[in-house]
Amino acid sequence: MSHGFDKITKKGDSPRPITLEKKDLFTRIVSFSPKLLILILILPVLCGLICVLLPALSWVPALEKTTLNLQGFIVLWQTPGITQMAALSLATGLISTLLAFVIALMILAAFFNSVWLQRIEHLLSPILVIPHAAAAIAVGFLIAPSSMFARLISPWLTGWEMAPDGMFPHDPYGISIILGLTLKELPFLLLMALGALAQPELGKKLRQQYTVALNLGYYPITAFFKAVLPLLYPFLRLPILAVLAYASASVEMPLILGPNTPPTLAVSIIQWFNDVDLTLRIKASAGALLQLVLTAGLVAFWLGGEKIVKAIFNVSSVNGKRRYADAIWQKVTAMLTVGVIGFMLLSLAGLVLWAFAGFWRFPAMLPEQFVLLHFQSAFTQMSTPLVNTLSIGAVSTAFAVFLTLLCLEAEQLSARPLSHFTSFIIYLPLLVPSIAFLFGLVWLQQLANHQSEFFNVAFAHLLFVLPYVFLSLASSYRRLDPRFAHVAASLGAAPIKVFFQIKLPQLFAPILIAIALGLAISFGQYLPTLLAGGGRIATITTEAVTLANGASRRTSAVYAIMQMALPLIGFILAWMLPKHFFRSGAR
Template sequence: MKLGQSLYDWGIRVAPWLLFALLVLPVLGGLIGVLLPAFGWLPTLGSQQVNLLAWQQLWQQPGLPQMVTLSVTSGVLSSLLALLVCLLLLGCFYGSRGMMLLQRIFSPLLAIPHATAAIAMAFLLTPSGFFSRVFALLTGWQTPPDWLLPNDAVGVSIMLALFLKELPFLMIMSLAALANSTVLTQFQLAQSMGYQRLTAFCKVVLPQLYPKLRLPIYAVLAYGCANVEIAQIVGPSGPPTLAVAIVQWFNDVDLHRRFMASAGAVLQLAVVLSVLLAWWCAERLLAWGLGRLLSNGRRSYADAVWQRLSWLILGLVGLTLVLAMGGLILWSMAGYWSYPDLVPDTLQLSHWLTALPFIRLPLLNAVVVAFAASGLALLLTLATLEAEQVRQKPLSWLSQSIIYLPLLVPAIAFLFGVVWLQEQLGIAPGMGTVIASHSLFVLPYVFLALAGNYRLLDPRWASVAASLGLSPGAVFVRVKLPLLFKPILLALALGLAVSFGQYLPTLLTGAGRVATLTTEAVALANGGSRRLVAVYALLQMLLPALAFLLAYWCSKLFFQPGTKTQSNASVAVK
């Protein structure tokens, strides 16, 4: 018992420091690791002089302005669209039964990995894809149209794939932020004063919601402007987005291109920071310009039109999802599929049977890495939150922001630096380095998923348990953990889902030696058989879905008084 208490004391003393070290050190170390080569210092390649050659080389790259423009427009427009649609849907359904519908539609979508979303979007948009086949029904096309989708030069395909991933994320974050019942009552109060639903939402709920949504929006913007796997699958190749170009330069056989790649990574960081700054300025400007409208007394801004539009958007998003997922399933089993038929001429399982022998190792690797990274993240999160409660001192604004650091700083800007640091420290790339890098990206999600529930746990439970003679460690293990069992499992499932979807960290910190379903799917998507790609994409999606199902099932199985398991346990105790 004393050992347990000592372990608890040690854990809550050390965990917050470990958590912040795990978040800050790789990001800062990685940034230094790209900044030095960007300015010519990379002793392993024989360069120990500070110079601007890498930058000169970068500026001379053909198509650099187009790369930057494509990165910025696809990232900003997809985020803006996702935010506007998210707010419109929330405004039209907040406080009604429709909120449950939104939760049911968007929660499972959170589990879809980015690469799967991109592959599904590619299948949908391609000239012989589902969209074209549905159009063919109306127009009578007999041959696929001559359009340049996906991989279009403007980045429409990237934007749509990003939108498909960003909308569920923003929606779930908003639903969590709106759990506060006071805001709902204020919204109802505004309606009782004659405000129509959407106007009441914009004037009362949105000003309170947006500050809580700011960091998730910044994370979405940062990811949108610097993502690799989506741009690699559905983006153009000549020129690609800046992030994709950086990966190509880093992987070039000419190692001296690493200098230019490092300069590119620094430029990518500058681009993201500029976008975030511009967004922040736009926020201020809008708040200043629209602030006076809040109390002007106007009760409606064509609410009925917006209401209809939101139903239309919900229908379109639903249809896109059904077609995208349906397309993946059909392609994974398609035999010969002539255009413009909506279903293949024959269905067969041969693609699955071909793929299965090759997926064992990537599957095993993905599961081991995900469980190790998520387990570590969960332990650190629980101990940090417990430390916060024991000390009765909430985390500062700075600490809360640091938790978002790996999501706000583009991975491409620091991961190459992390690899360089690995080399400098003599750490061999492999399973350990991949697990560590995954933890970096899993940790913020696990923390955000669990923090709300942990902090809202009624402190009187702990007081009652303490008054019954339980030590703080025992209260933590025997009272808090069982009470928070379901949110803990869901946070773990979210961590697993995030880890399963990681591409760049797996590729770079594992030096290509740790193959997972995601790395295989992305590699295949660039030129592999469409049917095989569909099998990998579905398998990639199946893993996080299984994690969430398991979490729901286990949360119903344990710590539920009155269930079979519990009553058996009681009998055993007697």
């Protein structure tokens, strides 16, 4: 009987599977963990879709409706403004995704293999952890009639002595939503691209091809699009589709920045679901299915557009043309990058100023006095939402990290990577509009466990935390030097001992980063908290969204800052703790 691995292998060798005649409990748990991962991610989504389909077909026993019919869809279609709602959702989702993708490509092309690309990454990375609601509040403060931008150009340029009337935010065309979504999703797509380039083999190959193209006389931007992008894009497809699915069914951004007459479809669905008239939940379920169809249509449209662009690109990629006004595009991209970063920094500066502002008349650039009154007032009412935010985030993140580590350990013990099916399922909650399956999941949770709102909310958060935690930890775990584990196994160490005493200490820093990321994702969840908690679980995010639609601008700023501060503290600790422990261990 073999106890562990047969021999010590060289670095880079594939680990050999466990050949124990009788697996111990830990090994059995590890072997089962990928199946549990699939069950946790796929069952709620599929059951949620099924459970939203039945109410949409008017089958709601709780309301004494047990006859299947299309009345919900008929009522939905007769809703005033339904066409505008659907069109607004489609337009804002597609345009914002396209803009974020194009700007990310322009930045990559203009600064590829340049030190500036790393500097831009460092500037944009903090934006990634800012919740959508906080980002929407910051953007709203900057484009409002009395915003920081208006104050910058008044009165010397505009002549405004009083705040003018303006259509931003809440413009009927969804421009404010597009702006907010673009600025929030741009860092995500850019960092996904940089993450793909960080893969040793792929990054080396792409940089070599880029250098060869430059040596052949291609200008830098043309060299990127012809030599780098064709191989890089497949690694961006799923993140792009996830962004497209989120943007088309977003709730926080349209609630804070979007129009009200009519709002986007997703916002209308939430309003119908929360109405005191429970029969409107039938129309809400029908609307959720319509949202699913719209998002699926956008995904199909994007994939079809890929084929058209690829056909055009294939012709131009071999025409031998070395440049396409590269110098002009280089300058345009540099100006656009400065503008985007400046807009983000100005938004955050305005948010901070409003949080501490006392009396602040227009068009003064700075408040006449800075006070802590708004923080003191907010903190007196923030204890319960803060405790809920931290506890739900801790529970969902802890489970997500532990399950992810077990799944990655299962890869190594079986010497086989996770299947393509499992890898796709990890993205499933991000690709399916949350508003579609969460409605069904809420129906199911109310039937099975209607008195445990905390558990329901934590489980709903887990569906969105788990994919990000897995993607964060996977590359670090797979790059572990297998020789340490092989040596320990050859000396008779049990798999559980190898896992906890050999592997996890090496992953201390990546695990902390994954925990910080998981907490940041959980802290920013609005729709899962609202629906799964039935409105009875208040968090910092739900309170921030509520306050952004009618409360004092200063109070909204305080809650938005708290939204940003919580994940920021998590990432600071994840960055500092490894240095402290490693320095202490070296003494």
